[in-house]
Every structure is written in C-alpha cells, then in structure tokens.
Amino acid sequence: MKLTVVGGGSTYTPELIDGFARLRDTLPVEELVLVDPATDRLELVGGLARRIFATQDHDGRIVTTTDLDAAVDGADAVLLQLRVGGQAAREQDETWPLECGCVGQETTGAGGLAKALRTVPVVLDIADRVRRAAPNAWIIDFTNPVGIVTRALLQAGHKAIGLCNVAIGLQRKFAALLDVNPSDVHLDHVGLNHLTWETAVRLNGPEGEDVLPRLLTDHGDTIAADLRLPRPLLDRLGTVPSYYLRYFYAHDEVVEEQRTKPSRAAEVAAMERELLTLYADPALAEKPPLLARRGGAYYSEAAVDLAASLLGGHGSPYQVVNTLNRGTLPFLPDDAVIEVPATITPKGATPLPVPSVDPLYAGLMAGVTTYEHLALDAALHGGRDRVFRALLAHPLIGQYTYADRLTDQLIAHNREHLAWA
Incomplete structure (x- = not known):
C-alpha cells in the first residue's frame, strides 16, 4: 500500500506519522511518500518520521521528495494538508478583516474566503495530476476550508x-467525561465543515441511548469552558456546537479579543520554529508534547480510520466526513458538501439518515452553503464582482460597505496568489 502526503513538510506531519506507526494493523502502509517544495522542512520532518517508524518497529518505507508527479504515481490514497502562502498568508487572513470590525479567521469570513481563493486552484491542479498518475487513488482532503475544497x-x-478533526476530538472528550471507550461513543453530528452541532451523543452505535442531556447536566461547565461559550447558552440550545460557532454566536466578543491579543498565526509560527528545532535533534524519535498545542489533535487516527475503510481495510463502521448532501439534508442542494456521520466503503461515503434539523441551525447552514457556492465560483472563475458577492452573502459580513472594503483588501493582500488579479 502506497500513501502520499501532499504538504508532507508540515510541522504537523509527525502527528500523522505517529498514527500510521501505532495503527499499522488497521492500515498497513508499505510506502509513505512525503512531498513538499520546502526542502529544508521536508528533510527535518522526514528524518523524524523515519525515526518514529524505526522506534515503533514499523517496516514501511518513508520517501521524501519535491517531485509531485513521482510522489503520487501509483498511490492508493493521497492526503492533502497544504497551506498556500504559509503562515504569512494566514497572519493576513487573521488581521485585515478586523479593520472592518469583522472576525479574522482562516476558515470562515473574509479570511476564509481568501484562503479558499488561494487554495482551490492549487488543489485542483494537484488532483488532476493524481488522476493521471494514480487514477484509482482516493484523495482525502484535510486542507482548509475543507467544505469548499472538497466541493471543488x-x-x-x-x-x-x-476530513476534519472536530468530531473525533469531541468524541474523545465525551468518552473521557463518560469514562467509556471512544469507540462506544457515536455522535449525531450535523452541519457543514466548521459549522456543526452535536444534537445527540449515543452509546454503542447510532441507535443507542442519547446521553447528551446527562453530559450537559453533569459536565456542562467543562464543555462550555472548552468551547469558550457561556454554559447557559448550551443549556438553552440543548446541543454542543463546534467551537467554530463562537465566531457566529460571540462575533463581537471575538473581534475585540483579536484586536488586543497576538494572532493565532503568530502563535503557530513561533511554535513551528520551536518544533523544527526539536525535529533537527537526531535523538528525538517521537512526536514532541509541543505538537499537541499546534492543533489538529486526533487527525492521524481519523485519517487512518478513513483510509482503511476506503482501501478495503478495517476502519470503524461509522465515520464523520465531508461528502455530498444528495438529499440527506433536504433544505440544502444535493451538491452541497455536508459534514455528517457516514458508512465508508471502497465506493465512498453514504451518509446516515439525519433526524429533522432545528430551524435555528438549518437557517445558518443554508446561508453558509450559499456563501460556499459563491466562494467556489469566485475561486474557479475569479473577478472582483464574484468576490464581492461571496462576501456579501456571508452571514458574518452581510453589509455592502463592508463587503466592498473587504473585497479590495482581500485582492490587495492576495494578488500574488490570484492569477486573475
């Protein structure tokens, strides 16, 4: 089995390597190729990856290369985890929207649109090359904004x-609070990528007992603190929203925080410099504790589970993924990409039936789906007017004066990544 990781030079990659090593019985990788244009980072990460495999007695071969076509040739699956423009572009995504009083974030709002415009053309070029070199390979996208990129x-x-790690992170958190195995916890997880709600937490499968009311009663303060949302809000909703819903439910509070604190991009950039120093140590043969603060916890386990099922292995029977709606949520178009539990086979994902969705959530999903449609149109075809329309449609923006200013700022800050600008 050959797997290729595009963006393999990311400081995040050792999390993935650790999962491949620990879970080799679930996903027996024979050749793992890390491809990245940044040779300095790639060799540091590749060296640590080989040491992790060796320490955990994994006999798979790890290859590092800058040649994308060679990397994907004959691959069974290709994982995408790239960041066009690097942390410098992320820093911009998180700062210039604040000038209009709008949240600065790399996956939603104006910053999220900027990232989509930079990313979609690059990902589609990679996918075309995968199709030529490995026509049967599955592409697993972890590159944000996942919903828009997967739809493209x-x-x-x-x-x-x-694929996103929000659901598996909550599953692990709830399992710890309930003192049960994570595999015993099934989430009624519904929404779009980074716009999801846990409407039930079931024990022992999708038909099991819903213990969400008990979780909120016994552990509501802990859950609310993790989400940085007030406990009374969770009690009134009766659900657990993704922590990304804070950008919607506490928008102005978040903007004020962002104006007075260092950006997340600056924090991550500092962490990356420290991580690369650690990776250069030939004595290091495991992922360092600092990596847990980098973000993306449990991504490796979710990725192994998904790849195993897609490639005919032994993945979990139900997994939360981003896939086509196709009538699952009747208030959204069939070609919308939704994030819900699904059965995964080598033929792909089949969403499980979803109970009726509260209009409070359905309305926001519909609005963001409209934005994502317009965002993809802008990413594929370019043009100031398309960018403006997407921004005007976004629930976090909405006002034409903001959309106008943000359009000009987005283009100015991303001109080098926009072929049409």
Missing part, C-alpha cells in the same frame, strides 16, 4: 472525501 474536488469529478 467533487464537482470536478475526483474521487475525494473531506
């Missing part, structure tokens, strides 16, 4: 599925 891949006819 599926719309272009690629064998693709989107």
Whole structure:
C-alpha cells in the first residue's frame, strides 16, 4: 500500500506519522511518500518520521521528495494538508478583516474566503495530476476550508472525501467525561465543515441511548469552558456546537479579543520554529508534547480510520466526513458538501439518515452553503464582482460597505496568489 502526503513538510506531519506507526494493523502502509517544495522542512520532518517508524518497529518505507508527479504515481490514497502562502498568508487572513470590525479567521469570513481563493486552484491542479498518475487513488482532503475544497474536488469529478478533526476530538472528550471507550461513543453530528452541532451523543452505535442531556447536566461547565461559550447558552440550545460557532454566536466578543491579543498565526509560527528545532535533534524519535498545542489533535487516527475503510481495510463502521448532501439534508442542494456521520466503503461515503434539523441551525447552514457556492465560483472563475458577492452573502459580513472594503483588501493582500488579479 502506497500513501502520499501532499504538504508532507508540515510541522504537523509527525502527528500523522505517529498514527500510521501505532495503527499499522488497521492500515498497513508499505510506502509513505512525503512531498513538499520546502526542502529544508521536508528533510527535518522526514528524518523524524523515519525515526518514529524505526522506534515503533514499523517496516514501511518513508520517501521524501519535491517531485509531485513521482510522489503520487501509483498511490492508493493521497492526503492533502497544504497551506498556500504559509503562515504569512494566514497572519493576513487573521488581521485585515478586523479593520472592518469583522472576525479574522482562516476558515470562515473574509479570511476564509481568501484562503479558499488561494487554495482551490492549487488543489485542483494537484488532483488532476493524481488522476493521471494514480487514477484509482482516493484523495482525502484535510486542507482548509475543507467544505469548499472538497466541493471543488467533487464537482470536478475526483474521487475525494473531506476530513476534519472536530468530531473525533469531541468524541474523545465525551468518552473521557463518560469514562467509556471512544469507540462506544457515536455522535449525531450535523452541519457543514466548521459549522456543526452535536444534537445527540449515543452509546454503542447510532441507535443507542442519547446521553447528551446527562453530559450537559453533569459536565456542562467543562464543555462550555472548552468551547469558550457561556454554559447557559448550551443549556438553552440543548446541543454542543463546534467551537467554530463562537465566531457566529460571540462575533463581537471575538473581534475585540483579536484586536488586543497576538494572532493565532503568530502563535503557530513561533511554535513551528520551536518544533523544527526539536525535529533537527537526531535523538528525538517521537512526536514532541509541543505538537499537541499546534492543533489538529486526533487527525492521524481519523485519517487512518478513513483510509482503511476506503482501501478495503478495517476502519470503524461509522465515520464523520465531508461528502455530498444528495438529499440527506433536504433544505440544502444535493451538491452541497455536508459534514455528517457516514458508512465508508471502497465506493465512498453514504451518509446516515439525519433526524429533522432545528430551524435555528438549518437557517445558518443554508446561508453558509450559499456563501460556499459563491466562494467556489469566485475561486474557479475569479473577478472582483464574484468576490464581492461571496462576501456579501456571508452571514458574518452581510453589509455592502463592508463587503466592498473587504473585497479590495482581500485582492490587495492576495494578488500574488490570484492569477486573475
């Protein structure tokens, strides 16, 4: 089995390597290729990856390369975890929207649109090259904004599925609070990528007992603190929203924080410099504790689980993924990409039935789906007017004066990444 990681030079990659090493019985990788144009980072990460495999007695071969076509040739699955423009572009995404009093974030709002515009053309080029070199390979997208990027891949006819670590993180958190095994916890997880709600937490499968009311009663303060949302809000909702919903439910509070504190991009950039120093140590043969603060916890386990099921292995029977709606949520178009539990087989994802969705959530999903449609149009075809329309449609922006100013700022800050600008 050959797997390729595009963006393999990321400081995040050792999390993935650790999962491949620990879970080799679930996903027996024989060749793992890390491809990245940043040779200095790639060799540091590749060296640590080989030491992790060796320490955990994994006999798979790890290859590092800057040659994308060679990297994907004959691959069974290709994982995408790239960041066009690097942390410097992320720093911009998180700062210039604040000038209009709008949240600065790399996956939603104006910053999220900027990232989509930079990313979609690059990902589609990679996917075309995968299709030529490995026509049967599955593309697993972890690149944000996952919903828009996955929709672009599926719309272009690629064998693709989107993955996020929010659901698996909550599953692990709830399992710890309930003192049960994570595999015993099934989430009624519904929404779009980074716009989701846990409407039930079931024990022992999708038909099991819903213990969400007990979780909120016994552990509501802990859950609310993790989400940085007030406990009374969770009690009134009766659900657990993704922590990304804070950008919607506490928008102005978040903006004020962002104006007075260092950006998350600056924090991550500092962490990356420290991590690369650690990776250069030939005595290091495991992922360092600092990596847990980098973000993306449990991504490796979710990725192994998903790849194993797609490649005919022994993944979990139900997994939360990003895939086509196709009537699952009747208030959204069939070609919308939703994030819900699904059964995964080598043929792809089949969403499980979703109970009726509260209009409070359905309305926001519908609005963001409209934005994502317009954002993809702008990413594929370019043009100031398309960017403006996407920004005007976003629930976090909405006002034409803001949309106008943000359009000009977005183009100015991203001109080098926009072929049409």
